[in-house]
Amino acid sequence: MDDDATDNHLRTTTGPHAERQAEHHAGDRARHHAGDRAGDHAVVLGAGMAGLLAARVLAMRFSRVTLIERDELPLGEAVFRPGIPQSRHVHVLWSRGAELIELMLPGVTGKLVAAGAGLFDSPRDFLWLSPADWFGPVSGSRVLLASRELLDTTVRAEVLRNPRVRIRAGAAATGLVAGPDGRTVSGVELRGGERLDARLVVDATGRSSKAPAWLAALGHPAPAVTRYDSHLGYSSRYFEIPDDPGRRWQGMYVQGRPELPRGGVLVPLDGDRWLVTLVGNGEHAPSVRDEEFLPFARSLRSPALYDAIRSAVPLSSPTAFRNTANEWRHYERLERWPAGFLVLGDAACRVNPVYGHGMTAAALAAEALAKEIRTLNPAEIAAASRRIQRRTLATAAVPWQIATSEDMRYPVTEGPAPDRATRILQRYMSRVMAGANTDQAIASRFFGVLSLTRPPGTLLDPVTMVRVLSRRHLPASPHTTAYPAHHGPPVRRGPSAERGARRSA
Numbered sequence: 001m002d003d004d005a006t007d008n009h010l011r012t013t014t015g016p017h018a019e020r021q022a023e024h025h026a027g028d029r030a031r032h033h034a035g036d037r038a039g040d041h042a043v044v045l046g047a048g049m050a051g052l053l054a055a056r057v058l059a060m061r062f063s064r065v066t067l068i069e070r071d072e073l074p075l076g077e078a079v080f081r082p083g084i085p086q087s088r089h090v091h092v093l094w095s096r097g098a099e100l101i102e103l104m105l106p107g108v109t110g111k112l113v114a115a116g117a118g119l120f121d122s123p124r125d126f127l128w129l130s131p132a133d134w135f136g137p138v139s140g141s142r143v144l145l146a147s148r149e150l151l152d153t154t155v156r157a158e159v160l161r162n163p164r165v166r167i168r169a170g171a172a173a174t175g176l177v178a179g180p181d182g183r184t185v186s187g188v189e190l191r192g193g194e195r196l197d198a199r200l201v202v203d204a205t206g207r208s209s210k211a212p213a214w215l216a217a218l219g220h221p222a223p224a225v226t227r228y229d230s231h232l233g234y235s236s237r238y239f240e241i242p243d244d245p246g247r248r249w250q251g252m253y254v255q256g257r258p259e260l261p262r263g264g265v266l267v268p269l270d271g272d273r274w275l276v277t278l279v280g281n282g283e284h285a286p287s288v289r290d291e292e293f294l295p296f297a298r299s300l301r302s303p304a305l306y307d308a309i310r311s312a313v314p315l316s317s318p319t320a321f322r323n324t325a326n327e328w329r330h331y332e333r334l335e336r337w338p339a340g341f342l343v344l345g346d347a348a349c350r351v352n353p354v355y356g357h358g359m360t361a362a363a364l365a366a367e368a369l370a371k372e373i374r375t376l377n378p379a380e381i382a383a384a385s386r387r388i389q390r391r392t393l394a395t396a397a398v399p400w401q402i403a404t405s406e407d408m409r410y411p412v413t414e415g416p417a418p419d420r421a422t423r424i425l426q427r428y429m430s431r432v433m434a435g436a437n438t439d440q441a442i443a444s445r446f447f448g449v450l451s452l453t454r455p456p457g458t459l460l461d462p463v464t465m466v467r468v469l470s471r472r473h474l475p476a477s478p479h480t481t482a483y484p485a486h487h488g489p490p491v492r493r494g495p496s497a498e499r500g501a502r503r504s505a
Helices: 016-025 027-032 035-040 049-058 095-104 108-114 148-159 211-217 290-298 304-309 358-373 378-383 385-394 397-407 420-436 440-450 456-460 462-469 495-504
Strands: 041-045 064-069 118-122 126-129 141-145 165-169 173-178 185-190 195-197 200-203 225-228 232-240 251-254 262-269 273-281 319-321 326-329 341-343
Touching: 035 378, 041 049, 041 185, 049 064, 049 095, 049 148, 049 200, 049 358, 095 108, 095 141, 095 358, 108 118, 108 148, 118 126, 141 262, 141 440, 173 211, 185 200, 200 378, 225 397, 232 290, 251 304, 262 290, 262 304, 273 290, 273 304, 290 304, 326 397, 341 385, 358 385, 378 385, 397 420, 397 440, 397 456, 420 440, 420 462, 440 456, 440 462, 456 462
Parallel strands: 041 064, 041 200, 064 165, 126 251, 200 341
Antiparallel strands: 118 141, 173 185, 185 195, 225 326, 232 273, 232 319, 251 262, 262 273
């Protein structure tokens, strides 16, 4: 990943903070004179993870990058904002995503950890009941766990340290501005009628993207859309972390099965909190009523999560999230594409967030963008928009394959029926999961693919297939115990237990 030392633009002699302050105070004046500087100006719509990382990458080649964010952004505060409604639910930054973001923003991982984020080994540091069985204490992949608010706030602060990047919060784009030839994008129109000129416009507005309508207004057809919806619902709640000297795990994941599509995730967060997200498909989607949260947790395949939170003090009421469908807008198939426009992240392809790939997928797209523009000037980048759109969108293929093939296991899922190859792969992956529960070699490969660090073909190489198929005697969906063999239930110290302890003393 290039850094500022490789940029082809002159660097300022003032510090990042002074530069941002000067741009802030001169904002209106700069906007009035933006037209004659549009040649090296890029505009990124949306300051979520995809937009922030895109802005960081574009600052390698554009002397000015403006982030347009609809939400107001309290300076330095890690607080909930409407533009990221899923931030109140569990997020996972897999090892590949963490590595790429660290390359783009050196030192950001240390700052996150210092602020309360945690680095863990998954599944070794967790109690994880897969659809097959409990994972043993095997090493799989590193994960970074933190509140989404902390992640966004920290990454945003690091991106804005670059004096070429500035942000306009409380602003929203309402459409694209066409160039004189009608075949290019030359800027965006903002709410209130203001026009912002730019050589390149990037839509990273996520699931609410209006890009199909904006392209239609310029005479482009709407992209074809492929959609799978397993009707997964979330209900999440924060808890105080109770004292338990016997606890040897850091988090927990109890997955469901097609016959019982209910699950739950528990992770530690900054602020000495647990965040618990309950999930269910279709009619099994969890309620957001306070009194129904614990009973739902008790209905899972294992009582482990219920046991963990039954006496914990809630810090919030449950919050719901239902917009979890997989949706690919096939911009890569359009025969015509306007120069000067890109669509990134969830705005182009979104996958069921239960697999935890959203932020890592955003980092992969940013990496692809960086590779494509490495040797190009702003005019060449705009001219290559169609190729760049295809290359960045191609990075979504593996997260899409993982999410859709797993979602297709559930009878309630709406979408194209699985073909024969997918059904064979599903059966094989059930065997992979059963083997990964106890076999360190299979677990390493499985989590390498799940973390998007290794290609899916890793699980189909001869060595892995021999290890997997040699365990064909293992049932893919065995009857599972309440707790894994390496960690029993918590010790409940009631009056009788205390009396017994005194007698033993």
